[in-house]
Amino acid sequence: MANYREAPLASRPKTLDPAEYFNLSLDKRRSVEEKATLRAQLKRQYQMQLNNPLRKELIEDPALTRWVYARTNPFNNFRPTKKTSLLGGLFGVLPLFVLYFVLKTDRDKKEKEIQAGTYKRKFNLSS
Amino acid sequence: MLKILIPTFMLFPTIWLVPGKWLWTATTAHSLVVASASLSWFKWCSETGWVAPNLYLALDPLSFPLAVLACWLVPLMIIASQNHVAHEPLTRQRTYISLLVSLQVFLILAFSAMDILTFYVMFEATLIPTLIIITRWGSQTERLSAGTYFMFYTLLGSLPLLVALLYLLNDTGTLSMHTLQYIQMTNPDTLGTMLWWVACLLAFLVKMPLYGVHLWLPKAHVEAPVAGSMVLAAVLLKLGGYGMMRMMVVLGPLTKEMAYPFIILALWGIIMTGSICLRQTDLKSLIAYSSVSHMGLVASGILIQTPWGFTGAIILMVAHGLASSALFCLANTSYERTHSRTMLLTRGLQMILPLMAAWWFLANLANLALPPLPNLMGELMIIVSVFNWSSWTILLTGLGTLITASYSLHLFLTTQRGPTPQHFISMDPSHTREHLLMALHLIPLLLLVLKPELMWGWCF
Secondary structure (H helix, E strand, O other): OOOOOOOOOOOOOOOHHHHHHOOHHHHHHHHHHHHHHHHHHHHHHHHHHHOOOOOOOOOOOOOHHHHHHHHHHHHHOOOOHHHHHHHHHHHHHHHHHHHHHHHHHHHHHHHHHHHHOOOOOOOOOOO | HHHHHHHHHHHHHHHHOOOHHHHHHHHHHHHHHHHHHHHHHHHHOOEEEEEEOOOOEEEEOHHHHHHHHHHHHHHHHHHHHHHHHHOOOOHHHHHHHHHHHHHHHHHHHHHOOOOOHHHHHHHOOHHHHHHHHHHHHOOOOOOHHHHHHHHHHHHHHHHHHHHHHHHHHHHHHHHHHHHHHHOOOOOOOOOOHHHHHHHHHHHHHHHHHHHHHOOHHHHHHHHOHHHHHHHOOOOOOOOHHHHHHOOOOHHHHHHHHOOOHHHHHHHHHHHHHHHHHHOOEEEEHHHHHHHHHHHHHHHHHOOOOHHHHHHHHHHHHHHHHHHHHHHHHEEEHHHHHHOOOOOOOOOOOOOOOOEEEHHHHHHHHHHHOOOHHHHHHHHHOOOHHHHHHHHHHHHHHHHHHHHHHHHHHHHHHHHHHOOOOOOOOOOOOOHHHHHHHHHHHHHHHHHHHHHHHHOOOOOO
């Protein structure tokens, strides 16, 4: 029977409190002890890296790596839903057609004025 | 021309025969001598219209600014790569510098090519050293997919170009730029001619890159080592713009109707990629997307085929080459110290490296097109000529300028100002080499403020 004391940076899981200990089934006890072992090993690894006087680089944080990867590769988690299709169409497809329509109309109007001879040209030496 | 080309070819024996401890000094000095000799190309004889002509190669005011930029960049690339390649075996270091020099050779030949097929061959040839640099010397595992995207996007665009050029050769009997200015397009209304028009431009639009086909650029820039990023941003993108300007001569009256989709993609791309910049977490990715944004402006300037559009395009290409390359070098100084490109982790550097903060400030001001730098002059010329083309575009280009200013400031404030993270244990101070590198980038940019005629092109 292990006596898990509280450590300064590691709180003791409630289930390993000696007062509660005997109310647990053996399986539950074993699983909570395994998880506590793993946590302690991870903390030890981090502390070894943190206090290593010869370390010069960043301690690798897997959560940060995952976050950076997720931010740079959004397409892996992309699924065409109603909202994403609407946004994609509104910002990616519709402006192209609207711009084509606007610019073509404007340019054709200018062309008609030039053909008719009514286009007022301001003097510029070079354009 | 030969007085630049032969010393450039002689860089290969220099690289391979120099003893190990003199390698970097000797190659930097040799390439700096070649770069200063290339400044002789600025003397433009306006009577003939071409500088340094011989039977196969010549430069004109469109191409010699870009060729001088290509020559100038090689010593800068060698200086920038010195740190991260220094730990490798000697043969591999020599190989690396040989790849950079072979890029210079291909680029000089591409910009001075008088025959469009020569230009095409050199355009394709620059892909190979760049691919080797990205996939062999990049630092993440994603470099393989970056190399794949880079190769296949560019090849997808350039295979139709080969077919189009061979068809043109068959039709007109020559592909020399001297004679191609005088041909007429025979039947501009058929579907075949329209497809030929698209095939001629697609390779250059992919290379520029245009907004819809720009996906290869952020990947390639992020995964490449610093010399690869520098040469990609500064010169290889400009190959696309230069190719477009040369091809416009033969594309005749069809461009007035067919260019609309591409102008619209370019203009809308300025805003979209600028907005993406504001959301980036990776430093090099932000600079890569800002390259796409500036090149969108260049593409729209070229496609409207006015004198000011062309002039603005070439000024912006040269100025953007220097400014973007400077930003990549700065990002590399940060990366070498913290081994991380995440902007959240490399913040508040002004407290630690104040002199580098001064260079960051100047490079970001160049990127956001501060007057009187040529970035602004190029942008203004393009914006004005596009406004003359159609008044509605001022909404897009004006919003694009605003977004450019905001993401440049965001870049500067995030990396320099604010709280310094607590996890930095040991940071090298700024090396003199890095200060030299930044000075050599930004001093030409400041000098070009005083004499912009050097890069105006022949439309003025």
